[in-house]
Amino acid sequence: MPPDHAKVTVDAILDADFLELPLHVPNDDQLTLGTALGSFTAWPMSKILVGVEVYCYYNFLYFLIYIYTIEL
Numbered sequence: 001m002p003p004d005h006a007k008v009t010v011d012a013i014l015d016a017d018f019l020e021l022p023l024h025v026p027n028d029d030q031l032t033l034g035t036a037l038g039s040f041t042a043w044p045m046s047k048i049l050v051g052v053e054v055y056c057y058y059n060f061l062y063f064l065i066y067i068y069t070i071e072l
Contacts, residue, residue: 001025005042013037 001007002025010033013019019034025042029035 001042004045006045006048007040008043008048009040010036010038 005025013033019032021033023030023033023036023041024044030039030041
């Protein structure tokens with residue numbers, strides 16, 4: 001596995017536009033994200049959002065919206 005990559009599983013692809021997205025580390029069987037569906041692939045760690053990070057990001061956005069509405 002390349003440095004700064006992690007082994008991830010592709011459980012679902014929510015937007016059909018991403019089915020033909022080339023993989024960062026293709027192999028003989030998997031060239032696109034669509035062909036990696038249901039299996040593991042190497043993915044750059046900088047492109048991975050862990051659930052807590054996503055949760056904190058959205059909480060921060062809600063906090064900014066809340067502060068903005070108080071100031072009005």
